[in-house]
Amino acid sequence: MRVPAMTIVFYVIAAITVAGALAAMLLKNTVHCALALTVAFAGLAIQFLELDAQFAGFAQILVYIGAVAILVVFAILLTRGSETPKEGVFSKTWLAGLAIAAMVFAVLSWAVLNSTSSLPGDSPKPTVSVLEIGNALMGRYVLPLEIVAVLLTSALIGAVIVAKHEKGSAK
Amino acid sequence: MQATISFTPQVGASAITQLLWLIPAVPVVASGVIALLKQPKRKTAATLAIGSLGFSLLLALIAFGHVVSGWSHGNAVRETVNFSWIRVGTTNIDLGWVLDPLSAAMLVMVCFVGLLIFIYSTGYMAHDENFTRFFCFLSLFAGAMLGVVIANSLLLLFMCWELVGLTSYLLIGFWYYKPAAAAAAKKAFLTTRVGDIFFLLGMVWLASGTGTLLFYNNGGGSMEAGALASLLGQHAAWGLTAAGAIGLLIFCGAAGKSGQFPLHVWLPDAMEGPTPVSALIHAATMVAAGVYLIARVYPLMAAGSLLGGSTTALTVVTWVGAFTAVFAALIAIAQDDIKRILAYSTISQLGYMMAGLGMGGVAVGMFHLITHAFFKALLFMGAGSVIHGCHEEQNIRKMGGLKSDMPLTFVTYAAGMLALCGVPIFAGFWSKDGILEAGSHWSVSKGPVALLVFGAMLTAFYMTRQVVYVFFGHWRGHKPAHESPAVMTIPLAILAFFAFVLGLFGTPAWPWFQGFVSGREAPLEIRGLFESNVLLVMGESIGFVFVGIVLAWWLYGGKSPKPDTPDVLEKAAPLPWAWLRNRLYIDEIYGVTLIAFYAWWARVADWCDRRVWGGAVSGVAIIFRGWAQLNRLLDANVVDGTFDKGCEELSTGGGLLSRVQSGQVQAYLRWLAFAVVVLAVILIWSSRA
Amino acid sequence: MGHVTALQGYLLLAALLFAIGLAGALTRRNAILVLIGIELMLNAANLNLIAFWRYGPHPEALTGMMFAIFSIAVAAAEAAVGLGLVIHIYRFTQTTDLDQMNRMKG
Numbered sequence: 001m002r003v004p005a006m007t008i009v010f011y012v013i014a015a016i017t018v019a020g021a022l023a024a025m026l027l028k029n030t031v032h033c034a035l036a037l038t039v040a041f042a043g044l045a046i047q048f049l050e051l052d053a054q055f056a057g058f059a060q061i062l063v064y065i066g067a068v069a070i071l072v073v074f075a076i077l078l079t080r081g082s083e084t085p086k087e088g089v090f091s092k093t094w095l096a097g098l099a100i101a102a103m104v105f106a107v108l109s110w111a112v113l114n115s116t117s118s119l120p121g122d123s124p125k126p127t128v129s130v131l132e133i134g135n136a137l138m139g140r141y142v143l144p145l146e147i148v149a150v151l152l153t154s155a156l157i158g159a160v161i162v163a164k165h166e167k168g169s170a171k
Numbered sequence: 172m173q174a175t176i177s178f179t180p181q182v183g184a185s186a187i188t189q190l191l192w193l194i195p196a197v198p199v200v201a202s203g204v205i206a207l208l209k210q211p212k213r214k215t216a217a218t219l220a221i222g223s224l225g226f227s228l229l230l231a232l233i234a235f236g237h238v239v240s241g242w243s244h245g246n247a248v249r250e251t252v253n254f255s256w257i258r259v260g261t262t263n264i265d266l267g268w269v270l271d272p273l274s275a276a277m278l279v280m281v282c283f284v285g286l287l288i289f290i291y292s293t294g295y296m297a298h299d300e301n302f303t304r305f306f307c308f309l310s311l312f313a314g315a316m317l318g319v320v321i322a323n324s325l326l327l328l329f330m331c332w333e334l335v336g337l338t339s340y341l342l343i344g345f346w347y348y349k350p351a352a353a354a355a356a357k358k359a360f361l362t363t364r365v366g367d368i369f370f371l372l373g374m375v376w377l378a379s380g381t382g383t384l385l386f387y388n389n390g391g392g393s394m395e396a397g398a399l400a401s402l403l404g405q406h407a408a409w410g411l412t413a414a415g416a417i418g419l420l421i422f423c424g425a426a427g428k429s430g431q432f433p434l435h436v437w438l439p440d441a442m443e444g445p446t447p448v449s450a451l452i453h454a455a456t457m458v459a460a461g462v463y464l465i466a467r468v469y470p471l472m473a474a475g476s477l478l479g480g481s482t483t484a485l486t487v488v489t490w491v492g493a494f495t496a497v498f499a500a501l502i503a504i505a506q507d508d509i510k511r512i513l514a515y516s517t518i519s520q521l522g523y524m525m526a527g528l529g530m531g532g533v534a535v536g537m538f539h540l541i542t543h544a545f546f547k548a549l550l551f552m553g554a555g556s557v558i559h560g561c562h563e564e565q566n567i568r569k570m571g572g573l574k575s576d577m578p579l580t581f582v583t584y585a586a587g588m589l590a591l592c593g594v595p596i597f598a599g600f601w602s603k604d605g606i607l608e609a610g611s612h613w614s615v616s617k618g619p620v621a622l623l624v625f626g627a628m629l630t631a632f633y634m635t636r637q638v639v640y641v642f643f644g645h646w647r648g649h650k651p652a653h654e655s656p657a658v659m660t661i662p663l664a665i666l667a668f669f670a671f672v673l674g675l676f677g678t679p680a681w682p683w684f685q686g687f688v689s690g691r692e693a694p695l696e697i698r699g700l701f702e703s704n705v706l707l708v709m710g711e712s713i714g715f716v717f718v719g720i721v722l723a724w725w726l727y728g729g730k731s732p733k734p735d736t737p738d739v740l741e742k743a744a745p746l747p748w749a750w751l752r753n754r755l756y757i758d759e760i761y762g763v764t765l766i767a768f769y770a771w772w773a774r775v776a777d778w779c780d781r782r783v784w785g786g787a788v789s790g791v792a793i794i795f796r797g798w799a800q801l802n803r804l805l806d807a808n809v810v811d812g813t814f815d816k817g818c819e820e821l822s823t824g825g826g827l828l829s830r831v832q833s834g835q836v837q838a839y840l841r842w843l844a845f846a847v848v849v850l851a852v853i854l855i856w857s858s859r860a
Numbered sequence: 861m862g863h864v865t866a867l868q869g870y871l872l873l874a875a876l877l878f879a880i881g882l883a884g885a886l887t888r889r890n891a892i893l894v895l896i897g898i899e900l901m902l903n904a905a906n907l908n909l910i911a912f913w914r915y916g917p918h919p920e921a922l923t924g925m926m927f928a929i930f931s932i933a934v935a936a937a938e939a940a941v942g943l944g945l946v947i948h949i950y951r952f953t954q955t956t957d958l959d960q961m962n963r964m965k966g
Contacts, residue, residue, distance in 0.1 A: 010866075014873050021877055021900055025884030030892060037896050040877075044903050051870070051914040056906075056928045063932050068899060068939045075892050075943040079950040090887050091837060091959050097886025100844045105879035107851050112871045113864075126913065126921045133929075136922050144926075148933050155937035159944035165951075834962030837886050837894070844882055 366427020373420025429461025492525025531609025
């Protein structure tokens with residue numbers, strides 16, 4: 001059985017994604033960070049497509065790049081008053097955070113790399129059509145769907161209330 | 172021989188005996204009501220007091236009539252009403268009252284003389300601002316004295332006795348703002364207290380010896396045969412039986428109240444009180460209470476005596492009485508205060524009564540008590556009238572010639588004086604003669620009767636001296652004297668009448684009173700006068716009295732010496748005169764010995780109290796304070812140390828822990844991530860293992 | 861170690877993205893960048909889900925996909941609210957510096 005090796009495509013896209021992610025976290029200018037984030041989202045969308053999860057991929061593009069990234073940019077623009085603080089963009093305790101993140105990565109990768117035995121070699125590609133997704137959403141997953149709808153509604157309302165200007169409040 | 176009628180056993184109490192308790196109760200209640208009145212309500216107070224005593228007199232007369240009718244029908248009356256007062260387990264303390272000839276006669280005397288004195292007081296105290304208070308105390312005294320009279324229980328008698336002593340104190344010290352009066356009241360109370368302690372001892376002994384304090388209780392009383400027999404069986408010290416010892420102890424109480432030597436010192440000083448008080452309390456009634464007490468417990472005192480013989484107790488009573496009679500009469504000769512002379516006279520006559528009781532029995536002593544009450548009250552009231560008329564002057568050397576200025580007072584006073592001296596026909600003659608006659612028969616000794624006869628002469632002497640100084644001669648005072656108002660002289664007249672007439676109830680020809688008291692028949696027998704011994708004694712006493720009067724008249728009559736010149740006898744024998752004048756220095760001796768000892772003892776007790784007991788208390792307090800300090804140290808160091816330290820540690824720990832809550836979101840996130848890492852490692856490790 | 865499968869590759873990529881997102885969330889001062897880091901972490905988790913959907917045993921063909929889709933939806937909602945909050949806080953404190961926001965300290 002041919003174990004699909006890491007294709008070149010995977011490595012390139014992975015590199016782009018990681019680069020975007022790193023840039024998002026390391027750049028000084030927050031708008032640049034947001035744009036780098038968009039690149040990372042795009043890379044992830046392509047990964048989804050690679051993984052034959054077309055719907056998820058397009059949903060990723062639509063939602064994340066189309067909405068969340070824009071939202072982040074809006075937020076950055078609205079909070080423009082506090083640009084680059086004097087003490088630098090990294091907090092005082094950056095080393096501890098970095099160490100912990102490194103620990104997390106270490107544990108996760110150790111877990112992943114040491115558990116080859118239980119993973120199957122190759123499995124057939126699952127074929128999921130949009131029709132099936134639609135039927136599932138309206139059938140089996142109707143309750144989560146409705147709940148998510150309510151969630152989105154309340155999030156929408158909440159965000160509006162939280163973020164709107166109050167009459168006479170602090171600017 | 173006169174037939175003897177013994178007292179019939181009681182079947183039930185008649186109506187008047189059931190109501191007998193009203194006689195003392197009504198004046199006491201009146202006293203209470205008067206106490207609540209305001210001072211200006213004089214008429215109300217006087218009316219209440221006189222009305223209550225009048226009511227008591229009415230009841231007393233009814234009771235007297237009942238006893239007399241019973242006696243004349245041959246049934247000598249002795250009715251008691253007893254009730255149980257306190258029950259402690261199986262022991263009963265009973266109280267009760269008794270109606271017999273003794274108490275009936277005494278009731279009538281006290282009520283009658285008391286009533287007259289009450290009426291007299293409305294006149295005498297008319298100008299005093301404490302009029303209401305006076306009648307309140309007088310009424311209370313009357314109630315208490317009547318309680319003493321009817322008491323059938325030695326305990327009830329004692330309680331009323333104490334009340335009588337209290338009211339005497341209140342009345343002697345009525346003008347309390349005078350230091351002399353306050354001191355006299357205190358002296359009276361304390362001196363009688365000394366006697367009362369022995370009385371109490373005797374009472375307790377009697378209760379334990381016989382099991383009851385009731386006098387008569389249908390055969391079970393302490394004065395009845397069974398109890399007396401048992402007491403005679405018990406022996407005390409010095410050859411006395413219990414009966415004799417108890418009798419002597421009770422006599423000590425009587426000696427205090429009745430002013431026998433050596434407890435007589437309070438009576439002359441008690442003259443500081445208003446004259447009605449002296450008349451009522453210190454002549455007629457309270458001082459007679461002692462004699463009455465001895466008469467009441469006479470069966471006890473006479474227990475064990477063979478017919479015609481005497482007991483130790485009675486012998487002691489007689490000798491003390493006789494000695495007191497002469498002793499006081501001697502002192503009375505040298506006194507110049509009109510009331511002092513009468514006070515010493517009272518002491519002397521009380522000695523006569525005691526001697527009469529000792530030698531002749533209840534009837535003899537009581538007869539003299541009754542007659543003495545009348546004429547001594549008369550004399551005191553007359554003295555009061557004289558003092559009032561002489562504008563509060565009390566020194567007889569500064570009076571004189573009052574027989575023309577105050578004729579009514581003079582006549583009544585003269586009647587009283589003749590009665591006291593024992594001039595025939597007047598009451599005092601018969602009663603004193605009764606005593607002398609009994610004394611001449613006395614088997615133990617003829618000493619007392621000799622003393623008493625000598626005393627009779629002295630009595631005549633000093634009374635004549637007093638009367639001559641006061642009523643004869645020239646007026647030696649400042650302002651002229653005036654007669655007293657009718658409200659004062661009418662009681663004098665009434666009492667004078669009785670002083671003249673009362674003796675006829677007890678003559679040897681017709682011993683009505685003696686028969687009445689002893690429950691014997693008393694036929695009218697003129698022959699009784701002419702029995703040999705009777706005539707002899709009568710002649711003796713008349714002779715001595717005559718000698719006394721003549722001697723005094725010869726020394727003092729017709730002259731009117733100035734107040735500051737020495738007395739005739741003083742010139743003749745200055746040293747004995749000085750002794751007698753200074754009352755034989757008894758008060759001074761007491762002051763140096765007893766009172767000094769008492770003061771020393773009080774100092775010792777005070778030192779003891781402050782140092783020893785106070786020290787003990789302080790010691791305990793110090794121990795407690797030390798303990799408290801120790802506790803405080805423990806608390807501050809150990810408890811606070813551990814507990815507070817613990818709390819501090821907790822607090823610090825909490826403070827330290829709360830630093831985790833830095834408020835920094837990223838710090839929280841770090842901790843979260845770290846915890847996830849740890850969890851993941853543990854999970855993986857455990858699943859691998 | 862041996863041969864790294866495709867699944868492991870994707871999982872490692874996801875782990876790396878997660879770590880980067882976490883590092884950013886823990887080290888950057890700006891609150892919005894912390895939210896960006898959180899979005900990255902969520903995306904890494906989504907990648908994990910899809911990878912397992914593709915390469916793991918799937919008795920049901922849809923579960924993994926559905927899970928990821930819902931995750932995307934919820935993440936979007938959360939981003940909206942979170943950013944709304946940051947804007948609100950910025951209005952009151954004139955800063956988005958997390959180091960200065962410690963009013964909830966205990």
